[in-house]
Amino acid sequence: MKVGFVQTMLLAAMLLLxxxxxxxxxxxxxxxxxxxxxxxxxxxxxxGVRVSYPISVKRDIKNGEQVKFxxxxxxxxxxxxxxxxxxxxxxDNPYPSEVRLYLNKENITANxxxxxxxxxxxxxxxxxxxxxxxxxxxxxxxxxSQLGLLEQLLNGYDKPASAVWKEAAKTxxxxxxxxxxxxxxxxxxxxxxxxxxxxxxxxxxxxxxxxTPKERLDRQITSWFNNFDFNDTLALRSRQMNEYIxxxxxxxxxxxxxxxxxxxxxxxxxxxxxxxxxxGNPKVYGWMVDYFFNGxxxxxxxxxxxxxxxxxxNPNCLTSKKQEIARRLEGxxxxxxxxxxxxxxxxxxERKDVEIVPGRxxxxxxxxVFYASDCGHCEELFSELKEWxxxxxxxxxxxxxxxxxxxxxxxxxxxxxxxxxxxxxxxAPEGVNSEAxxxxxxxxxxxxFVVDKNGKLxxxxxxxxxxxxxxxxE
Numbered sequence: 260m261k262v263g264f265v266q267t268m269l270l271a272a273m274l275l276l277x278x279x280x281x282x283x284x285x286x287x288x289x290x291x292x293x294x295x296x297x298x299x300x301x302x303x304x305x306x307g308v309r310v311s312y313p314i315s316v317k318r319d320i321k322n323g324e325q326v327k328f329x330x331x332x333x334x335x336x337x338x339x340x341x342x343x344x345x346x347x348x349x350x351d352n353p354y355p356s357e358v359r360l361y362l363n364k365e366n367i368t369a370n371x372x373x374x375x376x377x378x379x380x381x382x383x384x385x386x387x388x389x390x391x392x393x394x395x396x397x398x399x400x401x402x403x404s405q406l407g408l409l410e411q412l413l414n415g416y417d418k419p420a421s422a423v424w425k426e427a428a429k430t431x432x433x434x435x436x437x438x439x440x441x442x443x444x445x446x447x448x449x450x451x452x453x454x455x456x457x458x459x460x461x462x463x464x465x466x467x468x469x470x471t472p473k474e475r476l477d478r479q480i481t482s483w484f485n486n487f488d489f490n491d492t493l494a495l496r497s498r499q500m501n502e503y504i505x506x507x508x509x510x511x512x513x514x515x516x517x518x519x520x521x522x523x524x525x526x527x528x529x530x531x532x533x534x535x536x537x538x539g540n541p542k543v544y545g546w547m548v549d550y551f552f553n554g555x556x557x558x559x560x561x562x563x564x565x566x567x568x569x570x571x572x573n574p575n576c577l578t579s580k581k582q583e584i585a586r587r588l589e590g591x592x593x594x595x596x597x598x599x600x601x602x603x604x605x606x607x608x609e610r611k612d613v614e615i616v617p618g619r620x621x622x623x624x625x626x627x628v629f630y631a632s633d634c635g636h637c638e639e640l641f642s643e644l645k646e647w648x649x650x651x652x653x654x655x656x657x658x659x660x661x662x663x664x665x666x667x668x669x670x671x672x673x674x675x676x677x678x679x680x681x682x683x684x685x686x687a688p689e690g691v692n693s694e695a696x697x698x699x700x701x702x703x704x705x706x707x708f709v710v711d712k713n714g715k716l717x718x719x720x721x722x723x724x725x726x727x728x729x730x731x732x733e
Contacts, residue, residue: 285332287366290317290341291325294372298345299353302328305338308501308550314339336363336388336453337496343373359498361388363453392454395445399461402438406431406463413468428468435463453493460499476510483507484532489539495546504550507532525554526563533570544570545577552580556703557636559721561591583702590700596717600710601698603627605662605685608675613685618714620658626726628661629687629696629706632674637705641680643723648681656730658682664704666690 290300298320303313317326339360344353356373358381370382383389409431416424442458449455464479494500511528515521529551536547548570555563568588571581578584600617607613617625630637647653659682663671671686678684687695691702699708709718709729720726
């Protein structure tokens with residue numbers, strides 16, 4: 260994660276931003292295709308964490324043609340992803356290319372060669388937002404690089420009491436103040452633009468170089484949200500909010516020396532952030548809860564998930580994950596070691612129904628693995644699991660059954676036919692919304708469950724390491 264610094268955000272700039280939030284006619288984005296045989300073109304809004312569902316998809320657009328996308332006022336201003344799945348030549352297979360654009364008050368025309376989508380190769384007409392943003396990014400990179408060099412010197416110099424070190428600390432502070440003043444001036448100068456509203460995320464916090472590294476880190480954490488406006492819903496429409504919270508979480512992550520400590524630190528990070536967000540706009544509060552839920556689910560941080568319970572029960576929290584979090588918490592309470600593991604009804608590659616009755620496979624333990632074919636973490640797990648299962652002592656004790664939760668069966672079939680796994684691989688129709696996933700309260704993949712020969716749930720490991728620890732009685 261990219262770790263940076265953030266300082267006080269300008270309330271005045273927030274007030275000046277109001278003109279770009281007023282209602283009005285929908286805007287249009289005209290895209291002119293050049294340089295390739297044809298392309299599918301998709302426009303999607305960014306929702307602060309990831310790209311949302313497409314506004315529109317234009318297919319079979321030929322070289323030299325142009326198409327128009329109507330952007331609803333409800334999505335403006337904001338950041339958008341313009342994706343091309345193009346064929347340079349008629350006989351080629353489609354290849355992806357992406358352009359990120361800020362849209363606000365202008366009807367923009369984008370003249371795009373999908374193979375060259377950056378710098379001067381991207382031609383935008385009637386556009387101020389992206390022109391100003393690109394200028395800011397260029398200047399910001401130059402200014403931050405100089406501060407970065409000073410920071411490296413101050414962190415790495417072995418004589419912190421020397422005149423050279425003291426002069427570097429003085430120079431850093433002078434440049435930091437000047438840098439923040441430059442950001443403030445840019446914010447004021449472009450307060451009528453949406454991107455002008457986003458410059459403030461680059462502010463640098465003051466640093467006391469006489470403190471120890473741990474003291475400096477603790478100070479960053481405690482002051483991270485100082486004067487941050489938790490009523491700012493417009494920030495949720497850009498990557499900047501996501502990167503800002505990523506940097507905040509990164510301050511905790513650099514302290515994690517073990518998996519247990521990582522879980523504890525990330526839970527503390529979420530608790531502090533969600534508590535502060537609870538005093539702000541319900542949408543911002545809900546976004547914060549969603550952000551940490553996604554992280555806790557990915558890394559199976561159960562203490563973090565438990566921490567979120569009070570927030571989803573807060574009527575001021577407009578989380579989009581309330582049902583998922585509640586379902587996950589219910590599963591954590593019900594699916595505990597010692598309970599009878601649910602019977603599963605799934606299908607094999609020939610679309611025949613298969614009933615999995617836990618405990619009836621003749622082994623002391625059965626491992627159930629819920630996964631998705633396009634899940635990167637699942638691929639890593641399968642690789643580790645194959646190596647683990649190749650050890651004779653593990654195969655003697657365990658049988659393994661993997662259950663795919665792909666939304667589209669064909670995705671699993673294609674993957675199944677190319678996988679070479681020494682265990683039974685099945686499919687749950689309807690994917691994560693299937694009865695099989697519901698019985699085991701599975702919301703994300705991979706998810707692992709160990710069942711003993713009596714059909715009782717024995718463990719819910721989060722990794723192959725934890726699985727091995729269970730087998731060894733640790």
